[in-house]
Amino acid sequence: MKNETIHIAIVEDDNEIRQTLTLIIDGSKGFSCKYAFPDGESAIASIENLPIDVVLMDIDLPGKSGIEVTRHLKQKCPQLDFIMLTVQSDDDSIFESLCVGASGYLLKDTNPADLLVHIKEVYDGGSPMSSQVARRIINSFRIIDNPLSDRETEILKMLSKGMNYKEVANEIFLSPHTVKTHIKNIYSKLHVNSRAEAIYKAIKQKLI
Amino acid sequence: MKNETIHIAIVEDDNEIRQTLTLIIDGSKGFSCKYAFPDGESAIASIENLPIDVVLMDIDLPGKSGIEVTRHLKQKCPQLDFIMLTVQSDDDSIFESLCVGASGYLLKDTNPADLLVHIKEVYDGGSPMSSQVARRIINSFRIIDNPLSDRETEILKMLSKGMNYKEVANEIFLSPHTVKTHIKNIYSKLHVNSRAEAIYKAIKQKLI
DNA sequence: TTCTAAATACCCCATTTACGCGATTGACAT
DNA sequence: ATGTCAATCGCGTAAATGGGGTATTTAGAA
Numbered sequence: 073m074k075n076e077t078i079h080i081a082i083v084e085d086d087n088e089i090r091q092t093l094t095l096i097i098d099g100s101k102g103f104s105c106k107y108a109f110p111d112g113e114s115a116i117a118s119i120e121n122l123p124i125d126v127v128l129m130d131i132d133l134p135g136k137s138g139i140e141v142t143r144h145l146k147q148k149c150p151q152l153d154f155i156m157l158t159v160q161s162d163d164d165s166i167f168e169s170l171c172v173g174a175s176g177y178l179l180k181d182t183n184p185a186d187l188l189v190h191i192k193e194v195y196d197g198g199s200p201m202s203s204q205v206a207r208r209i210i211n212s213f214r215i216i217d218n219p220l221s222d223r224e225t226e227i228l229k230m231l232s233k234g235m236n237y238k239e240v241a242n243e244i245f246l247s248p249h250t251v252k253t254h255i256k257n258i259y260s261k262l263h264v265n266s267r268a269e270a271i272y273k274a275i276k277q278k279l280i
Numbered sequence: 281m282k283n284e285t286i287h288i289a290i291v292e293d294d295n296e297i298r299q300t301l302t303l304i305i306d307g308s309k310g311f312s313c314k315y316a317f318p319d320g321e322s323a324i325a326s327i328e329n330l331p332i333d334v335v336l337m338d339i340d341l342p343g344k345s346g347i348e349v350t351r352h353l354k355q356k357c358p359q360l361d362f363i364m365l366t367v368q369s370d371d372d373s374i375f376e377s378l379c380v381g382a383s384g385y386l387l388k389d390t391n392p393a394d395l396l397v398h399i400k401e402v403y404d405g406g407s408p409m410s411s412q413v414a415r416r417i418i419n420s421f422r423i424i425d426n427p428l429s430d431r432e433t434e435i436l437k438m439l440s441k442g443m444n445y446k447e448v449a450n451e452i453f454l455s456p457h458t459v460k461t462h463i464k465n466i467y468s469k470l471h472v473n474s475r476a477e478a479i480y481k482a483i484k485q486k487l488i
Numbered sequence: 489t490t491c492t493a494a495a496t497a498c499c500c501c502a503t504t505t506a507c508g509c510g511a512t513t514g515a516c517a518t
Numbered sequence: 519a520t521g522t523c524a525a526t527c528g529c530g531t532a533a534a535t536g537g538g539g540t541a542t543t544t545a546g547a548a
Contacts, residue, residue: 170418171486198411199418203384203398207407209417210378221524234477236504250526256507257524265506266534268475269442275483278379429494444534457497464536465494473536474504 078195079123081107083115083141084130084157089180093128096184103188112141120148126191129174131158131165139168146173153194157182166208176200218279219261227254229280232271286403287331289315291323291349292338292365297388301336304392311396320349328356334399337382339366339373347376354381361402365390369413378417384408426487427469435462437488440479 080097082105084090090108097105107122109115112133119127127145131138142154155176156169169177175194178187179202190200201209220228230240237255241248255267264270274280288305290313292298298316305313315330317323320341327335335353339346350362363384364377377385383402386395387410398408409417428436438448445463449456463475472478482488 175415175418193411197415199414200411201414203401203406203408206409206414207383207405210383210407223525231476232480234472234474234480236474238504246525247527249528252506253526253528254524255505259506264442266442266444267505268439268479271476271479272440272442272483275480431495446534454495455497457499458495460536461496461498462494467536475535 077102077104078191079125080105080128080191081109081115081119081122081124081126082128083109083112083133083138084128085110085133086130093187097188097191100188103191112136112138112144115141116144119145119152124152126153126155126194128155128157128191131156131160131169139165139172142169142174143172155190155194155200166205170209177205178202179205218277220258220274220279224254224258224261225279227251228258228270228274231255231267232274232280285310285312286399287333288313288336288399289317289323289327289330289332289334290336291317291320291341291346292336293318293341294338301395305396305399308396311399320344320346320352323349324352327353327360332360334361334363334402336363336365336399339364339368339377347373347380350377350382351380363398363402363408369410369416374413374416385413386410387413426485428466428482428487432462432466432469433487435459436466436478436482439463439475440482440488 080103082090082093082097084093087110090110094105094108097103107118107124109118113135115127116136127142129138129142133141136144138156138158142156145152146154150173153176154174155178156165156174157178157180158165159180166177176190176199178190178200182190182202193200218225226244227240230243235243237248237251240246241251255270258270259265262270262273264273271280288311290298290301290305292301295318298318302313302316305311315326315332317326321343323335324344335350337346337350341349344352346364346366350364353360354362358381361384362382363386364373364382365386365388366373367388369385369387374385384398384407386398386408390398390410401408426433434452435448438451443451445456445459448454449459466478467473470478470481472481479488
């Protein structure tokens with residue numbers, strides 16, 4: 073736990089929300105908010121040279137989206153932490169935000185006191201998110217259902233490592249013909265018709 | 281928000297912790313804890329026929345690990361929610377827990393009042409986790425670094441959808457020869473020598 | 489300015505793949 | 519007992535792939 077003042081910047085196009093947040097944060101002990109931007113372009117132009125620890129980023133911005141802006145800034149300033157602040161909590165927004173480097177994802181109805189707590193959590197290396205958001209993330213780890221038999225899964229894994237018919241056959245003491253048949257069945261079960269597509273689908277569905 | 285009493289079961293080998301938790305939970309308004317098991321085997325034997333909403337699951341159990349037990353039970357009772365309760369927060373434990381269907385992941389130093397709040401969150405469809413745990417999950421979404429050019433990434437994505445040389449070439453108005461060259465370069469950059477392996481590696485490294 | 493990387497295009501050729509067909513065995517469920 | 523499914527084995531062929539080259543243009547970095 074560090075005890076210095078946390079320096080915050082806000083990127084938010086709604087004037088009222090931006091000003092309210094700025095006032096609340098800057099008026100709180102241990103927090104400073106001297107920079108607020110109404111759009112991503114101006115934030116990108118300024119933030120990399122400012123002494124900022126945490127950025128509150130709206131997702132719905134005019135021009136570049138908050139996600140794009142975050143991708144850009146995180147690349148230039150990897151030490152900067154980003155909290156996405158948004159009204160929507162659809163899966164795509166959440167995952168894209170996380171993929172471009174956001175550390176937290178909060179809904180705009182989060183109350184000010186909690187918001188300050190969450191900013192501190194991010195500053196201390198945590199990743200605050202509402203438990204609804206967390207649930208969506210967790211669900212992405214679950215396996216839907218696996219139509220493949222054990223043997224098929226085993227073979228598909230070997231294919232993903234770049235092995236061909238013969239190599240797989242030797243590895244598990246089968247005839248290459250049998251391996252072929254298994255692969256055919258895999259394709260049919262996954263509704264694909266090439267190795268590449270099979271592996272792609274299998275990974276996306278967490279079968280391998 | 282539902283307002284019925286939440287029925288909880290505990291699986292925990294340490295007698296003191298188990299009894300303390302049972303007393304705390306069962307003594308709280310809106311919570312009931314009539315079932316506690318010292319190991320996974322006895323939990324598996326009983327839980328599927330009990331009127332339980334949420335299971336608190338220790339990970340370090342004698343015999344079957346809490347993760348194994350969760351996998352087993354979640355398969356039989358998909359509507360049951362599991363909160364992992366553990367001292368360790370290593371990446372593997374977290375991911376495995378989520379993969380087998382746990383909804384929350386809390387450290388044992390969570391204080392009792394918070395624990396009750398988290399149980400309710402799970403019951404209401406959320407996924408409580410400490411912000412440290414959340415951070416680890418979030419980090420797993422980040423991209424390490426991408427050796428591929430934009431064009432190469434574009435082509436690799438098409439390959440993952442099962443397209444061949446010609447189809448890719450037609451799609452982006454190139455000669456099939458050029459597509460082939462790009463693919464060769466992709467293989468070389470990823471240190472692979474087949475489409476299958478390239479796609480596997482690319483996904484694992486979040487390049488596509 | 490010089491060098492490098494990316495994107496583009498082409499050739500040859502051996503190997504691999506995908507798909508068409510058919511078949512047997514054993515296990516497990518109805 | 520009958521049926522389905524997984525797992526095993528086989529053949530033939532047309533198409534696709536991967537590896538080896540070479541070469542031009544353009545844009546950006548050193």
